[in-house]
Amino acid sequence: MQTNEQEFRQIEQFLTERDDFLVVSHVQPDGDAVSSTLAVGWLLSCLGKNYTMVNEGPIPRRMSYLWHSEQIVDLSETPLQSKYKNVICVDCADFKRVGKSHLIFTDDARIVNIDHHPTNDAYGAINLIVSNAAATVEILFDLIQYMNKPLDHDVATALYTGLLTDTGGFRYSSTSPKVMAIASRLLEYGVDGPGLSEKLLEQMTLPQLRLLTKALNGLQISEDGKISWVTVDDEDMRLTGAIHEDLEGIVNYPRNIQGVEVGLLFKVINENAVKVSLRSAGKVDVARVAQSFGGGGHIRAAGARIEGTLDEIVLHVLEQVKAQL
Amino acid sequence: MQTNEQEFRQIEQFLTERDDFLVVSHVQPDGDAVSSTLAVGWLLSCLGKNYTMVNEGPIPRRMSYLWHSEQIVDLSETPLQSKYKNVICVDCADFKRVGKSHLIFTDDARIVNIDHHPTNDAYGAINLIVSNAAATVEILFDLIQYMNKPLDHDVATALYTGLLTDTGGFRYSSTSPKVMAIASRLLEYGVDGPGLSEKLLEQMTLPQLRLLTKALNGLQISEDGKISWVTVDDEDMRLTGAIHEDLEGIVNYPRNIQGVEVGLLFKVINENAVKVSLRSAGKVDVARVAQSFGGGGHIRAAGARIEGTLDEIVLHVLEQVKAQL
Numbered sequence: 001m002q003t004n005e006q007e008f009r010q011i012e013q014f015l016t017e018r019d020d021f022l023v024v025s026h027v028q029p030d031g032d033a034v035s036s037t038l039a040v041g042w043l044l045s046c047l048g049k050n051y052t053m054v055n056e057g058p059i060p061r062r063m064s065y066l067w068h069s070e071q072i073v074d075l076s077e078t079p080l081q082s083k084y085k086n087v088i089c090v091d092c093a094d095f096k097r098v099g100k101s102h103l104i105f106t107d108d109a110r111i112v113n114i115d116h117h118p119t120n121d122a123y124g125a126i127n128l129i130v131s132n133a134a135a136t137v138e139i140l141f142d143l144i145q146y147m148n149k150p151l152d153h154d155v156a157t158a159l160y161t162g163l164l165t166d167t168g169g170f171r172y173s174s175t176s177p178k179v180m181a182i183a184s185r186l187l188e189y190g191v192d193g194p195g196l197s198e199k200l201l202e203q204m205t206l207p208q209l210r211l212l213t214k215a216l217n218g219l220q221i222s223e224d225g226k227i228s229w230v231t232v233d234d235e236d237m238r239l240t241g242a243i244h245e246d247l248e249g250i251v252n253y254p255r256n257i258q259g260v261e262v263g264l265l266f267k268v269i270n271e272n273a274v275k276v277s278l279r280s281a282g283k284v285d286v287a288r289v290a291q292s293f294g295g296g297g298h299i300r301a302a303g304a305r306i307e308g309t310l311d312e313i314v315l316h317v318l319e320q321v322k323a324q325l
Numbered sequence: 326m327q328t329n330e331q332e333f334r335q336i337e338q339f340l341t342e343r344d345d346f347l348v349v350s351h352v353q354p355d356g357d358a359v360s361s362t363l364a365v366g367w368l369l370s371c372l373g374k375n376y377t378m379v380n381e382g383p384i385p386r387r388m389s390y391l392w393h394s395e396q397i398v399d400l401s402e403t404p405l406q407s408k409y410k411n412v413i414c415v416d417c418a419d420f421k422r423v424g425k426s427h428l429i430f431t432d433d434a435r436i437v438n439i440d441h442h443p444t445n446d447a448y449g450a451i452n453l454i455v456s457n458a459a460a461t462v463e464i465l466f467d468l469i470q471y472m473n474k475p476l477d478h479d480v481a482t483a484l485y486t487g488l489l490t491d492t493g494g495f496r497y498s499s500t501s502p503k504v505m506a507i508a509s510r511l512l513e514y515g516v517d518g519p520g521l522s523e524k525l526l527e528q529m530t531l532p533q534l535r536l537l538t539k540a541l542n543g544l545q546i547s548e549d550g551k552i553s554w555v556t557v558d559d560e561d562m563r564l565t566g567a568i569h570e571d572l573e574g575i576v577n578y579p580r581n582i583q584g585v586e587v588g589l590l591f592k593v594i595n596e597n598a599v600k601v602s603l604r605s606a607g608k609v610d611v612a613r614v615a616q617s618f619g620g621g622g623h624i625r626a627a628g629a630r631i632e633g634t635l636d637e638i639v640l641h642v643l644e645q646v647k648a649q650l
Contacts, residue, residue: 170495170508171522177512183495184505197496202581206546209582213541221531256527257534 007128008146011112014086014126015044015147021051022084026092027099028057029072031165031200035158036090036114036136038066042155043144052084056099060245062199066161067154075100085109089124091136093117114139134174137162141182156189161196169201210240215250215265221257227321228254229264231310247277255279262286262321266314269305274313278302284324292320332453333471336437339411339451340369340472346376347409351417352424353382354397356490356525360483361415361439361461363391367480368469377409381424385570387524391486392479400425410434414449416461418442439464459499462487466507481514486521494526535565540575540590546582552646553579554589556635580604587611587646591639594630599638603627609649617645 015021023040025033037053044051053072063069073080085106092098093115105111113124116139118131130139137159144151151159163183167175170183187193204212215230222228230250236242247267255263262284265277276293278286279301286302293316295304306313340346348365350358362378369376378397388394398405410431417423418440430436438449441464443456455464462484469476476484488508492500495508512518529537540555547553555575561567572592580588587609590602601618603611604626611627618641620629631638 171519171527173519175512175518175522177509180505180509180512184502184509187500187502187505193500194496194498198581202496202577203583204578204581205583206550209541209544209578213538213544216534216538217542219534219538225531252527253529253534256523256529258528258530 004128004130004142007126008143010126011114011128011143012147014110014112015047015049018086019049020084021049021086021088022101022104023051023053024087024089024092024098024101025055026097027055029055029059029091031060031063032135032137032162033091034059034063034066034069034072035162035165036140037072038068038158039137039140039144039155039162040088040090040114041068041071042158043140043147043149046149052080052082054080054101054104056101062203063161065199066158075104080104088112088114090114090140091116093120095121095123114143132176134172134176134179135162135166137166138179138182151186151189153190156186156191157196160186160191160193161200164193164196164200169197205242205246207241207243208246211236211242211246212250212253214240216253219254221254221260222318222322225257225259226261226325227264227318228257228260228262229266229314229318230254231266231268231314233268233310251277251279255281261325264317264321266310266317268310272309273305273307274310275305276303276313276317278304278317278321284321286321289317289320289324293317329453329455329467332451333468335451336439336453336468337472339435339437340372340374343411344374345409346374346411346413347426347429348376348378349412349414349417349423349426350380351422352380354380354384354416356385356388357460357462357487358416359384359388359391359394359397360487360490361465362397363393363483364462364465364469364480364487365413365415365439366393366396367483368465368472368474371474377405377407379405379426379429381426387528388486390524391483400429405429413437413439415439415465416441418445420446420448439468457501459497459501459504460487460491462491463504463507476511476514478515481511481516482521485511485516485518486525489518489521489525494522530567530571532566532568533571536561536567536571537575537578539565541578544579546579546585547643547647550582550584551586551650552589552643553582553585553587554591554639554643555579556591556593556639558593558635576602576604580606586650589642589646591635591642593635597634598630598632599635600630601628601638601642603629603642603646609646611646614642614645614649618642 023037025037041053056075058074083106087109111124112126114128116133116136120129133139214236219230251265261281263279267275280286285299287297290302290304293304293306348362350362366378381400383399408431412434436449437451439453441458441461445454458464539561544555576590586606588604592600605611610624612622615622615627615629618629618631
């Protein structure tokens with residue numbers, strides 16, 4: 001926090017001196033995006049300011065418990081006519097990530113950019129980028145402390161939600177001593193941490209579990225036990241009644257097998273295109289594999305959309321992964 | 326900690342004034358039992374004392390990374406001849422839980438009983454029972470602080486292991502602000518929290534995943550969507566190559582389906598006996614259901630061994646659960 005003192009001061013000034021804010025997060029918002037939007041909204045309420053919260057894309061249904069989440073406008077459903085000069089972007093690594101939201105920025109909009117992605121390109125007039133933060137909510141927790149606003153149950157629940165989802169339930173390598181100390185503080189405000197974990201990380205719909213079962217039935221593993229993969233096609237989706245977001249998490253099953261270095265999910269898009277998701281146990285840089293197919297991502301989690309038939313693509317991807325082992 | 330100051334003082338005196346200790350945890354030790362044993366061993370090393378660590382039952386294989394875990398003697402494999410007068414029991418809710426270990430207590434043994442189970446019957450000469458602690462390691466963390474011994478990486482890893490396993494990765498209702506604050510402190514000693522989460526909570530062996538898949542293929546759900554169950558028999562175990570401990574966790578899948586109040590796992594023992602594991606989302610007290618079949622447990626997690634054929638037993642258990650809904 002010390003190192004970002006200047007940005008904290010600038011943002012405090014921006015928030016207190018102006019009014020009528022737009023709070024924006026990235027397209028297809030995830031837990032940290034939604035929670036960060038609401039935490040900034042909460043802070044603006046504390047200051048007695050007017051604000052509008054927008055996104056391109058719906059709020060994940062299982063996060064509807066969040067305070068004022070119903071006030072976030074999904075611009076892909078409900079276009080707004082007003083334009084905003086005072087913009088706060090949260091959890092958006094680059095300007096493109098705001099999606100359609102930029103259409104309601106004025107030409108001379110002043111953008112505050114608050115984010116934890118190391119690749120953030122500092123597109124704002126004020127940039128508060130803390131790349132060792134596990135989530136954007138971690139930065140907002142510090143900002144709220146800096147501005148001396150006492151937390152309450154609503155904002156604590158939002159902040160905990162962002163931490164939980166961006167650390168995979170305190171399991172990813174971003175889970176620092178500070179993350180756990182913040183989580184401890186938030187629980188003191190009566191946040192139902194265990195209930196949130198259940199709702200956000202453990203619950204599945206029946207179609208989702210049926211889809212997982214179908215995928216696991218076709219699980220394959222390489223002879224040396226280092227690569228494992230599953231496949232899902234539209235027939236599977238139709239038969240189980242699953243929706244797109246139900247695919248999330250399936251790739252962790254092949255990845256979590258003892259001895260497996262790379263887990264893969266092949267999702268057939270049509271007869272001539274497949275989306276592959278790649279997860280690494282750490283040795284293999286799957287971003288490199290994904291890049292060789294025109295995709296991208298991180299060392300341990302990457303993806304690509306590849307043209308070709310499923311059989312061809314499985315063969316090619318396995319070859320590329322093997323070359324990295 | 327304040328409320329247990331007297332017990333802390335008594336235990337400090339016991340540990341510093343005596344020598345040649347026996348450290349014991351419960352039969353079939355779990356993560357908290359093993360970690361607590363090792364944490365007491367570590368504390369005794371700090372004091373320059375001699376000690377022996379025993380259990381009835383093997384250390385779970387995935388915990389072999391723990392400092393000195395190979396020194397814990399499995400009495401069911403390696404009987405000891407010596408007898409011990411100074412005994413520290415950890416994580417044992419009653420005297421029976423120490424299993425065969427009591428055979429190597431002297432008749433006049435002085436027992437220190439350190440535990441977090443609310444049902445602990447205070448069988449020790451000194452009883453440090455903290456029923457709102459999430460794990461016995463939480464109490465030992467406090468004891469180590471009380472005795473002013475600076476933590477190191479080894480003991481911090483053991484303590485974190487106990488917290489992780491007894492809170493299901495910071496997800497059970499026992500996950501208090503204090504648990505998270507301790508976890509934060511432990512991470513500061515360089516504990517690889519994410520690596521431990523992966524090893525202890527996420528990794529599966531291939532046979533284990535095959536068994537899960539087999540079980541999920543037979544998943545059933547009641548018409549009202551409130552009860553869901555799976556069945557496993559010896560044929561499934563044989564075909565997948567799974568072992569007994571691979572059954573753990575399967576019951577969470579039916580339980581975690583959205584809308585399900587009670588999840589069940591029926592494990593066929595033989596033609597005329599079935600073990601049922603029951604998990605509740607909170608509304609139904611499954612201990613009561615289990616008790617009606619001669620079993621027991623907690624409100625949200627219980628079990629029973631029932632005589633009869635699988636079909637009969639499924640029918641009876643479903644009836645009992647429905648009666649509680």
